[in-house]
Amino acid sequence: MAAGQSAIEARGVTKVFQGAGQDAVKALDNVFVSIRENEFFTLLGPSGCGKTTLLRLIAGFDFPTEGEILLHGQDIAPLPPFRRPVNTVFQSYALFPHMTVGQNIGFGLEMLGRPKAEIEARVNEMLKLVRMEELRNRKTSQISGGQQQRVALARALAPAPKVLLLDEPLSALDYKLRKDMQIELKRLQHETGITFIFVTHDQEEALTMSDRIAVMSKGKILQIGSPRDIYDRPSERFVANFIGDTNFLEGEIAGTAGSEAKVKLASGAVISAGLPEGFSGKNRVTVVVRPEHAGLTAPGKKADLSGKLENIVYFGTDTHYHIMLDGGASFMIRQQNSRGGGVGHAVGEAVGVMLEDHAAQVLKD
Amino acid sequence: MASAKEFLEASERKDVRDRWLLSLPALLIIFAAALGPLLVVLLYSFMVKGDYGDVKLWQWSTEGWFSVFFQRDIFDDTVSLADAHLTILWRSVWLSFLTTLLALIFGFPTAYFIATRPEGTRDIWLFLITIPFWTNLLIRTFAMMEVIRNEGILNTVLIKIGIIDAPLQILYTDTAIMLGMLYVYLPLMVLPLYASMEKLDFRLVEAAYDLYATRLRVLWRVIIPLVKPGVIAGSILVFIPALGAYVTPRVLGGGKNMMLGNLIELQFGQGRNWPLGAALSITLMAIVMVAMLVYVRQASKGTGSHG
Amino acid sequence: MANAGRFSIRRQTGFTLIAAFCFLWLYAPIATLIFYSFNAGTSVAIWEGFSWRWYEAAWNNEQIKEVSLRSLLIATVAATVATVAATMAALATTRKKPFRGTTAVYAAINAPLMVPEIVTAVALLITFASIKVATGYTGLGYLLAAHSAFCIPFAYLPVRARLESMDLTLERAAADLYATPWNAFRYVTLPLLWPGIIAGFMLAFVISLDDVVITEFVKSAGQDTLPTYMLGQLRRQITPEINAISTAFFLLSVLIVTLFFFLNRRKS
Numbered sequence: 001m002a003a004g005q006s007a008i009e010a011r012g013v014t015k016v017f018q019g020a021g022q023d024a025v026k027a028l029d030n031v032f033v034s035i036r037e038n039e040f041f042t043l044l045g046p047s048g049c050g051k052t053t054l055l056r057l058i059a060g061f062d063f064p065t066e067g068e069i070l071l072h073g074q075d076i077a078p079l080p081p082f083r084r085p086v087n088t089v090f091q092s093y094a095l096f097p098h099m100t101v102g103q104n105i106g107f108g109l110e111m112l113g114r115p116k117a118e119i120e121a122r123v124n125e126m127l128k129l130v131r132m133e134e135l136r137n138r139k140t141s142q143i144s145g146g147q148q149q150r151v152a153l154a155r156a157l158a159p160a161p162k163v164l165l166l167d168e169p170l171s172a173l174d175y176k177l178r179k180d181m182q183i184e185l186k187r188l189q190h191e192t193g194i195t196f197i198f199v200t201h202d203q204e205e206a207l208t209m210s211d212r213i214a215v216m217s218k219g220k221i222l223q224i225g226s227p228r229d230i231y232d233r234p235s236e237r238f239v240a241n242f243i244g245d246t247n248f249l250e251g252e253i254a255g256t257a258g259s260e261a262k263v264k265l266a267s268g269a270v271i272s273a274g275l276p277e278g279f280s281g282k283n284r285v286t287v288v289v290r291p292e293h294a295g296l297t298a299p300g301k302k303a304d305l306s307g308k309l310e311n312i313v314y315f316g317t318d319t320h321y322h323i324m325l326d327g328g329a330s331f332m333i334r335q336q337n338s339r340g341g342g343v344g345h346a347v348g349e350a351v352g353v354m355l356e357d358h359a360a361q362v363l364k365d
Numbered sequence: 366m367a368s369a370k371e372f373l374e375a376s377e378r379k380d381v382r383d384r385w386l387l388s389l390p391a392l393l394i395i396f397a398a399a400l401g402p403l404l405v406v407l408l409y410s411f412m413v414k415g416d417y418g419d420v421k422l423w424q425w426s427t428e429g430w431f432s433v434f435f436q437r438d439i440f441d442d443t444v445s446l447a448d449a450h451l452t453i454l455w456r457s458v459w460l461s462f463l464t465t466l467l468a469l470i471f472g473f474p475t476a477y478f479i480a481t482r483p484e485g486t487r488d489i490w491l492f493l494i495t496i497p498f499w500t501n502l503l504i505r506t507f508a509m510m511e512v513i514r515n516e517g518i519l520n521t522v523l524i525k526i527g528i529i530d531a532p533l534q535i536l537y538t539d540t541a542i543m544l545g546m547l548y549v550y551l552p553l554m555v556l557p558l559y560a561s562m563e564k565l566d567f568r569l570v571e572a573a574y575d576l577y578a579t580r581l582r583v584l585w586r587v588i589i590p591l592v593k594p595g596v597i598a599g600s601i602l603v604f605i606p607a608l609g610a611y612v613t614p615r616v617l618g619g620g621k622n623m624m625l626g627n628l629i630e631l632q633f634g635q636g637r638n639w640p641l642g643a644a645l646s647i648t649l650m651a652i653v654m655v656a657m658l659v660y661v662r663q664a665s666k667g668t669g670s671h672g
Numbered sequence: 673m674a675n676a677g678r679f680s681i682r683r684q685t686g687f688t689l690i691a692a693f694c695f696l697w698l699y700a701p702i703a704t705l706i707f708y709s710f711n712a713g714t715s716v717a718i719w720e721g722f723s724w725r726w727y728e729a730a731w732n733n734e735q736i737k738e739v740s741l742r743s744l745l746i747a748t749v750a751a752t753v754a755t756v757a758a759t760m761a762a763l764a765t766t767r768k769k770p771f772r773g774t775t776a777v778y779a780a781i782n783a784p785l786m787v788p789e790i791v792t793a794v795a796l797l798i799t800f801a802s803i804k805v806a807t808g809y810t811g812l813g814y815l816l817a818a819h820s821a822f823c824i825p826f827a828y829l830p831v832r833a834r835l836e837s838m839d840l841t842l843e844r845a846a847a848d849l850y851a852t853p854w855n856a857f858r859y860v861t862l863p864l865l866w867p868g869i870i871a872g873f874m875l876a877f878v879i880s881l882d883d884v885v886i887t888e889f890v891k892s893a894g895q896d897t898l899p900t901y902m903l904g905q906l907r908r909q910i911t912p913e914i915n916a917i918s919t920a921f922f923l924l925s926v927l928i929v930t931l932f933f934f935l936n937r938r939k940s
Binding site: 380381383384385386387388390391392394395396397398399400401402403405406409419471472474475477478479481488492493494495496497499500501502503504505507508509510511512514516517518521548551552555567570571574580584588605606608609611612615616625626629630633639642643646649650653654657 | 681682683684685686687688690691693694695697698699700701702704705708715716717718753754756757758760761763764765768771772773777780781783784786787788789790791792793794795796797798799800801802817818820821822824828878881882884885889899902903906910914915918921922925926928929930933
Binding site: 059060061080081082083086087088090092094095096097098107108111112155156159 | 848850851852853864
């Protein structure tokens with residue numbers, strides 16, 4: 001791999017934490033990932049999946065047990081954190097409580113031994129960037145959570161790092177503020193052109209902000225792709241389950257053609273579904289369909305699947321139809337509500353289900 | 366891939382080495398001027414006593430330990446129990462026990478009183494307990510001495526109001542020692558008691574009242590069991606220094622009513638029996654260590670049951 | 673009381689009375705002692721009118737001046753040494769995951785608290801006696817060493833507490849922002865640790881100032897401190913002069929403890 005292509009690259013990184021006694025925890029298990037220059041890259045997964053560990057290895061707070069991490073093609077293992085051109089926005093912000101907002105932002109440059117005038121100018125620039133000019137001389141304990149978040153961002157951006165690491169930085173904010181900050185972060189990434197590596201357990205956050213997402217579980221990266229890729233074509237059960245609502249249908253491969261397959265379901269119905277990359281060619285498979293990628297049809301009309309309507313739940317913006325398919329699987333359809341729209345369906349009636357093109361996707365596992 | 370591992374191990378080794386180096390000054394000072402000398406005491410307790418104090422170096426004998434509990438008749442060498450030592454040992458334990466008991470009886474309500482004050486004023490009450498604690502022990506003992514002297518304020522007042530005709534001889538008695546120790550060590554009882562009462566969940570008390578418990582029953586069945594760790598901590602914190610008390614019995618007990626601490630001093634002074642003094646010191650330390658062990662075990666049990 | 677007659681969950685019969693007695697018990701003797709320090713007569717029991725005479729007497733007493741200065745000197749040196757050593761040890765034993773020997777270091781540092789003072793005192797007496805004979809040195813060094821040693825656990829306590837409540841990510845953040853370990857310590861850890869260090873120093877200072885037993889056994893001739901001087905005086909005729917010294921000493925302790933109290937309060 002040529003240097004310069006990727007900002008950060010992890011090659012076979014494994015991290016084992018020696019716990020108390022004999023039990024060791026494998027926080028990262030042979031992870032390979034390549035993060036591009038100027039990319040907004042998100043590590044998504046539940047707590048304990050290893051995403052924060054990977055971030056700490058990149059920042060230099062921990063060392064990999066095995067494997068190497070490259071920054072622009074160079075192994076950064078021998079560099080302590082204070083020699084890595086990488087800055088972190090901490091989950092708890094970790095603002096220095098004995099310093100003012102301005103001193104916090106200027107700290108990195110001061111440690112780098114930059115001239116006073118340059119620090120001064122840069123601090124002002126950063127304050128402007130995060131729109132906090134008037135709070136420069138406040139103590140960090142005297143500003144709100146959202147403002148602290150901005151200071152943490154400005155502080156990490158001030159030394160103009162090659163890569164910015166963000167460890168669940170929005171988790172402490174309330175819903176409204178979080179929404180605002182998501183847009184703000186995206187803007188900052190765009191304006192600064194710095195590679196962002198963002199860690200979160202919030203799928204919505206990941207989907208709205210990222211260029212690419214890596215979904216992690218139990219120390220492994222399960223799938224890397226654009227938000228649309230991950231959402232529309234999950235490759236594994238965990239990914240499909242973790243992001244959004246999903247219908248799982250069990251079936252058998254009846255035939256394949258390129259990246260498409262015919263799958264025969266328990267009811268005898270045959271549907272066409274996309275095959276994931278690196279599919280093992282096994283016979284019994286699981287197919288996933290997102291609830292909004294299917295629609296209800298009236299009984300007797302042409303349909304991919306048929307069943308009985310069991311429950312209708314109204315959600316304001318949309319309505320969920322719970323269907324018991326012939327053959328015994330349950331299926332859910334989400335339909336957006338519109339004023340005066342919606343055919344009147346009644347619980348208990350027989351219905352058909354139409355799948356949109358490319359709605360079904362075969363899972364690897 | 367071995368390089369990552371080696372690097373990791375090297376940085377860990379350096380970290381451990383740095384931390385030992387950082388601890389070194391404190392360890393050296395403590396070893397040189399606190400722990401090391403204790404070993405000397407242990408060695409001395411097994412040596413032959415010198416003619417003018419001191420010991421005959423590297424001449425071993427168990428005579429020091431023997432005379433902790435026994436004595437030889439000067440004329441016919443018959444062995445009998447060392448009554449004088451045993452009396453002092455017994456007095457030390459007994460007075461320390463009484464002091465602890467009284468401190469508990471007075472300290473418990475006081476700690477409870479502080480713990481039930483409004484949040485803002487608790488600190489102030491606690492501060493009032495800590496001030497005497499940080500005041501020089503000698504000054505406090507001296508203050509007590511002035512109060513209980515024959516011509517002291519207590520006797521003067523009692524005679525003035527006609528309760529007694531002649532001054533009560535309190536000073537230079539066991540009672541004086543006990544009163545002094547109670548005065549000096551009371552804060553040590555109140556502070557840990559308060560610490561565990563502060564955490565007391567009064568909703569439990571409410572629940573007990575709701576279930577028809579009377580005040581006394583609430584105290585016995587709910588409050589006291591819940592603050593038991595504090596009771597044990599406070600008792601041991603009073604008992605240990607009381608057992609090793611030196612200044613208080615010396616000032617308030619006069620020369621006669623000795624406690625273990627004074628007996629030890631005597632061996633290094635007029636007694637000129639360093640091995641015996643050393644053996645007595647080790648004995649005292651052993652008793653303290655046992656008490657400490659009980660405390661530590663109780664403390665770890667206490668934290669274990671809370672989570 | 674507004675609540676009179678109503679049932680109070682927290683009340684226990686007689687507890688307030690006993691508590692009141694306790695506070696009286698704790699303060700009455702000291703109050704008496706202070707009161708009689710202003711007595712015009714030579715008795716510490718019969719009041720003969722107000723006077724500063726015993727304070728003047730104490731102030732003009734060269735010996736008291738000498739022992740007081742020695743006490744302050746020893747306390748200053750010992751508390752400084754103890755605080756520096758204890759702070760270093762606290763930095764080594766807290767926060768990061770414990771290393772082999774953490775428990776041993778911790779136990780050793782707290783050991784002086786476990787050993788009865790009189791035992792430490794005689795141990796130092798016999799050890800230092802041999803050293804004095806062997807080297808011929810009889811200076812203040814012995815007292816300074818002894819005081820430093822038993823002050824260390826007291827200085828260690830607040831520093832350790834402060835370090836443990838300190839957010840570890842702050843140092844990580846400093847390292848992330850290009851601060852070398854030394855710079856991270858200097859610009860982040862130390863400023864945040866400062867209240868703990870001051871508190872530790874003050875505790876150590878008071879503890880050193882108050883010590884009677886160990887000093888009494890370790891001191892060479894002519895090395896009396898204020899407490900050992902007073903102990904000696906108690907054997908003689910007692911005049912309110914002792915009360916005057918005690919009062920001054922008491923006020924100094926109260927001052928330091930009050931400072932400590934407010935320093936702690938501001939922290940939390």
